[in-house]
């Protein structure tokens with residue numbers, strides 16, 4: 378609780394002077410003003426985060442939070458519960474998508490077991506067992522977790538960033554948790570009040586009948602827990618998941634540490650929204666990466682007022698979209714450093 382509160386107190390806004398200097402430098406390069414679009418916005422945001430115009434994003438760390446969700450009992454997912462554990466272990470062995478992308482793009486990978494039911498049986502140096510409990514309760518009937526458990530998971534996310542912040546320039550997050558598109562949809566519905574039809578999708582591949590049931594479960598659970606009347610921490614506790622809570626903590630920890638955090642798809646994005654509702658300034662440290670195919674992604678990005686740079690028709694999660702964005706970030710930081718002014722280019726070539 379103490380770490381959570383201290384972290385909230387230490388989150389400040391961007392360095393406005395560095396933002397101005399970075400924009401002025403970009404505007405003075407040999408190119409039409411603003412013509413590098415999002416690349417410019419990334420370079421400027423980075424400057425605001427670190428207080429320096431020139432930055433590096435060579436030391437990159439991707440952290441996956443894995444957890445199970447009791448609401449799976451309601452038949453809201455097309456996948457079996459044990460996929461959470463098995464896919465997480467495949468990630469650690471670099472045979473699941475995120476493990477392959479991290480290795481090929483040059484990103485350190487870590488996985489936190491924040492609440493896998495049972496858990497991964499073998500040890501791995503980059504597997505961190507930080508289990509708050511063995512999966513959440515079924516939110517259709519009772520709160521997924523207590524407020525205390527939720528804050529414990531948030532603090533685990535914060536602590537993870539605090540422990541790593543001196544070794545990395547930038548972070549990204551992702552998740553693995555069967556039924557977590559149900560929990561994410563419920564949290565998104567609670568935090569935005571948007572039409573459920575625009576929020577809830579098929580997740581890992583639900584049937585028409587399953588989709589109808591999923592919408593009904595989410596609506597009924599949100600009514601049961603009176604989600605429109607409670608604060609964002611209680612929303613995550615009652616209808617969210619341990620993975621969402623842990624990623625929420627990662628966003629808060631990154632903002633407090635003045636490090637950028639890449640936002641992945643639907644579930645990672647919902648955690649970003651929860652963090653921004655808990656500490657509005659934390660949004661300044663987030664960089665949206667890709668627009669997941671999950672329909673609620675549009676509601677989410679509109680609510681966060683963030684724009685995704687990649688449209689890859691992806692909906693896997695794990696942080697796959699976020700990790701794909703690292704080369705774009707590096708491109709933005711090299712541009713601001715290396716492009717020259719008109720007169721400098723003239724001097725060389727005219």
Ligand SMILES: O=C(O)c1ccc[n+]([C@@H]2O[C@H](COP(=O)([O-])O)[C@@H](O)[C@H]2O)c1
Nearest residue numbers: 454554556558580581642643669693694
């Ligand atoms: O991140 C996304 O945009 C995303 C969209 C759809 C599904 N997923 C992944 O699929 C799993 C959840 O799907 P479901 O249908 O069981 O809720 C979970 O492990 C997520 O990583 C992820």
Ligand SMILES: Cc1cc2nc[nH]c2cc1C
Nearest residue numbers: 456464553581693694695
């Ligand atoms: C196979 C599989 C892999 C995943 N990775 C993230 N969510 C997933 C869901 C499924 C079903």
